[in-house]
Amino acid sequence: MHVVPVQTKCSSYPIYVGTELPAAKDVKTALAEHVEGESCLVVTDSHVGPLYGQKICDLLCHIGAARVAHTTFPAGEPSKTLATVERLYRAALEKGLDRQSLFIALGGGVVGDVAGFAAATYMRGIRFLQIPSTLLAMVDSSVGGKTGVDLPEGKNLVGAFHQPTFVMADVSMLKTLPIRELRCGLAEVVKYGVIMDAEFFAFLQQHVTLLCKPDLAFYEEVVTRCCKLKARVVREDERECTGYRAILNYGHTFGHALEVLSGYGQLTHGEAVAVGMGMAADLAVQQGLADPSLVEQQDKLLAKVGLPTEFMLSSITSADIFETMRHDKKVSGGRLRLVLPTAIGSVELRSDIDPDAVQHTIGGRCGKS
16 A cells, blocks of 8 residues: 655645555544544445445444435536536535535546535535546546536536545556546556656556556556656646646647547547647647657557547547637637647647647647648
8 A cells, every 4th residue: 555645735635545445444544534523425426336335435434424425426527517516515415514524526537526626615615535436536636636517618617626635546446447447547647657757658668568457556556656746746736826737738638629529428538638648749749849759659658558549530620629629728818728748758838839730730630620
């Protein structure tokens, strides 16, 4: 088991990473400090609830929670809406949650984002804990305090920064994760190597077979390393005030547009980000910021773990993608802020790229001008 501390200006919390964590004495002791004597609402979805919902509710009761209730919503990105958040408010009221109570987010990125936003705004903010069940949530969305929901115009356009008070990443849960969802998280894993850790990128290249199994001991190391990298970024720039945290958006501005235009269904978040990383790398080469070998290395690793590097859909053009990107929350002063790689392990944040160049580069990955 590993413990990764996250420290910000206003809060600190631990990320526990390991296998079969609910049975670990140290984890139960640490968790009890947050829930003992309090009311808890476990928020999960229709996929995760039947697998782990009762186990987590029993754990909370065993370590001293005063009351434990649970609520479930349909799994998937279409549930990431204000309507779902309102349902959580009403469930919390029905169960008698007050300002000392906690939400427990049990699930993947959608559950964490929705439950976290509900916690950030219910009674002007209550505590919440993250128990991520997917690789994507373990290495990315459960850490750092970004919460929110989608609008029809774009992803994550409504939200709040609200740090969890405890994160339990039990990699044993990956055993029940469909292979496509595992790959979804691998896009974020590869991203960390590209944006800030060339040694980690090389490590992933050397251990592709273990990434595809998955081997739980190996994944414990991978999740721990990713959490340490993200914790470093969050410590330096919790709310994207300096721009440093924006490096975590590598591939996301392009990828979010693909998700919106494909109806939040044809592509997983990770698949869309993988294609978006390709677009960003192509643009970096086109702008003379990176060597073409960077694109080759990135594409090769993404392909080896089963992720797409292009996306063809007859109804989507590069102009459509570019226009949707203009609604992204990372647009500033009418200009797109793009994270572009300069080498494996290094990126730049640019807002001076010619729009025509961006749109042209998009076409190289979607095959439509």
